[in-house]
Amino acid sequence: MDLWKFIVRRLIQVVVIFFVILTALFLLFRLAPGDPVERMVDPTMTPEDAQRLVKVLGLHEPLHTQYGVYLKNFVQGRFGTSFHYGQPVEDIIWEKLPNTILLFTTAIILSALTGIALGKIASWRKGSRVDTWLTIGSLATHTVFLPWLALILIWIFAYRLGWFPITGMISEEVWLDPDAGIWVKTLDVAHHMVLPLGTLFLIHFGSTLLVMRSSMLETLKEDYILTARAKGLTEKAIRNRHAAKNAALPVVTGVGLSLAFSINGGALTETVFTWPGIGRELVFAVSQSDYPLAQAAFLLIALVVLVSNVIVDVLYAYLDPRIRY
């Protein structure tokens, strides 16, 4: 079971990396100018509540004891109380996380599939007009400034044409309506999701297309493609079954490597569209100086990136039997 050994090794690596990030954040929070107690305890709390929170977070202890308390709290999922919401941070985080995962994974999967399909066509008809336009189009959408693209999409499709709602994830009149069934609600969310999804999709499919195109061109030079031709297979079978499947492998790695980068884009998209996700929550918390919330949101995002990286790696090892680590 090579694969299992590999998974376990990667997981141990993730734990170590995450531990370093945790420690770095702890030090940053304690070394920044100002009083850490003021930073972690809401100034509007009653003195008794504040005292209790200081004790829970271990802020009155020396630095090394604080570190122990900090780690223990993290493992138990306690992050303190949000200044803005006045609720435990973990509750807010868990409420927002699914929204982010919904938007983000849909966008990544859709753009990867489209990028692979179109990249296949572009490389197969290399040098044709289709290829030129696809390449130019993906270069342009790949480098466009994301928040600006989001604003332009809102301007055209939500403001001018009025096809989609301008912001948010749900319309209150639908969700407060007791008669509204699950279908109506789902449709409502989907309706709100079109523009943010479109933004992320446009930004990502271009890079997938370009990677797929060059990988496919490389694959088409392999001997087994020649063999397939010599066997008299149809062009379609060669393209789809022999070339595309192998060429898609680097795309998987590409998606994995750009995850940290995409998560930045996710936060920007959520902010512009006020999509109630964890990226927007982080931006909001930072602008409100809501330190406990910002800290927890950042840690969770880092964790999500790390875990998805492992998933991508494992997927790659599974798809390509030649790869053994």
Added chain:
Amino acid sequence: MGRNAIDRTEVEYRISRLHWLDHFREGWSIFIKNPLGKIGLGLLVLFGLMAACSYIPPLLDPMYRPMVGVDPEIASSVGPSLRHWLGTDFMGRDILSQLLAGARVAFMVGVSAAFMTVVLGTAIGMSAGYMGKSLDTLLMRLADMVMVMPTLLFVLMVSALFGQLDIWVIVLIIGLFRWPGVSRVIRAQTLSLKQRPFVEAARVAGAGHLRIIFRHIMPNVLPLAFLYMTFRVTSAITIEAALAFLGFGDPGTVSWGMMLQWVWRTGHMFKAPYWLLPPGICISLITLSFYMVGRAMDEVLDPRLRKEEEAS
């Protein structure tokens, strides 16, 4: 005999330096034949002109100063006119002079952050590749770790803790976080160079590690490092713009991201296309042109890509 060998590497080195100039000429002719390279370079020259011209409007009239200059007769956003070719923003500042100043900031941020990234990435990649063993493992694990950090969000966290960040601090953080990709490539290149006969020859001739690294390996990885610099410029510009857009940029600098933030926050994005469009187009185009130049350079450095294009 030993003396002879040293002379030979010296001669080889001189020849290789001559070759380097020839390589450059040859590379340039390939580069300029590529439509991507031509368009990208043309656009960059245009942006360079914009940055150079940014010094002119403030000299004409103090109201054209990008950050503090306000038109005494206009106190709101007004569309293009003869006096303000691209109109004014919400407090009567000239948008064109802001746009020109933005070009300067973009180059400054992009090039300095990219330069830092590449110097760090090259140094780390070469040490890891050349020294190998535990240093290699250590540096590459560090690279893995830094690679998964979302840079933008990390800068956000830092600005939450330390308050508004100076533009150079932002550049510094971007530089510190974007090196792993570069160092991986440089490491791979160093590993393969280490096995080449000319490195072996230098070692037999008695060259020390430092001499081998600086005289024999570095000249061969520099083109690759330079290539990566163009890609890093794009990511640095984007990160700074995004940060400014979210409202965490340097408040003393007029960057394109800052301009977009003003349009967005003051609610002018539906009313003032003359204000919304130019900064976004500029950020996207400058990233695109650096990207195109990078791809064209890639073809110069990797002959395989070139043959492929010629065959078609």
